[in-house]
Amino acid sequence: VQRLEKFNSDGLFQLFPSNIKRQEINSKIEVRLEEIDLWNIFKVLETEMIITRTGRRLFPTFAVTITGLEPNINYMLLLDIVPVGDNQYIYEDSKWHIAGKAMPHSFKRYYVHSNGVQMGLQWMKDCVQFNKVKITNHSREHIILNSMHPYQISLHIVETSDIGSITSAKYNTFTFDETVFMAVTSYKNPDVTHAKICYNPFAMALRGI
Amino acid sequence: VQRLEKFNSDGLFQLFPSNIKRQEINSKIEVRLEEIDLWNIFKVLETEMIITRTGRRLFPTFAVTITGLEPNINYMLLLDIVPVGDNQYIYEDSKWHIAGKAMPHSFKRYYVHSNGVQMGLQWMKDCVQFNKVKITNHSREHIILNSMHPYQISLHIVETSDIGSITSAKYNTFTFDETVFMAVTSYKNPDVTHAKICYNPFAMALRGI
DNA sequence: ATCTTTCCCACCTAGGTGTGAACC
């Protein structure tokens, strides 16, 4: 038996149990990552994302353009943040080093795009933004990650017209190499800090310094 | 044939054609208006709501607490703003007077609550806020009203687990006398202006004046 | 003239940044 539980009003769900094999959608769906140049600037530096108690947004923002959906079939979009490898790390001598086995990834949470169930036509019309997703090390309200562990964003496109059948529906999964990042509670690499300040409008205050 | 068209990413839909009779939900659903004291303060003064080209929020905000839904059945919530009576008005000598027949209410638009389809249990858990709804006299992006015409908020609770079947699903409708208001492009009654400034946090700047 | 509509504005609310000191 499988169960999907809603965790906040902004799209966070948790799946019990977490690992289920479902059937693929038989269709040529393509997903293009938006702002790929910006993602690559951070990838070169080895991206870090801050996690806080109260939840922190991702920057760069995860956004995609989708093609190849059936215009008149209903879909949902689920954002997923999955562990990369089996190790945790430390930052020493300006480099990331393995520091032993990873802590268990306890929570299998999905962020369901707030548009809910929509027809393919609607999803393909504009780029799909996941700008309100937040990551945390504690809060029940957001996606929970372990600090000093690497992760990667993946996207599930689920063919369903009923949110209740999400656990039995067909789906395709797309992962993005550019979105690999280290979860941290404070930035370790000063070059990452500088790039965040340089490109994130909310850090504008610190640009002159 | 009936058709539901999505108009923006924040829950606005338009129904073609607009008048359909559907079956009622056979259940003792009760809906309580939140902030009823605040609504009544404005009701005494004869509530005015500003409409602008770019869309203006409602104040007081429309929010409800719902009881009596089936916990494990899926529902959607649709906000509706319906004309009251058949006349348009003018404000003269500190009073509203009939100024002829109403203009036609051309657009039958619904604001679908952004939580989309949820089970009764979820809808009843917390009070349901419609704080992002906007009204306008022109914009395709929001609920279109005629200035100097009276309206009333109503709520449709639709029993459906599929947004696509919204036009054929069972539903119950709830109206709220406290929410009757006059759509205006600028406030006519100075007492209404004062009450808006007094109670709306976004008008805080004008409280000292 | 009179009344309604439009638009720019100052001034708020609301909330997203990294900082740097303190804590663990």
Add this chain to the structure above:
DNA sequence: ATGGTTCACACCTAGGTGGGAAAG
């Protein structure tokens, strides 16, 4: 001592108010 975590803070972005002048 070392290095990760937390928190109040100043400083932004983003956007919701009615005012008041101008336009219709």
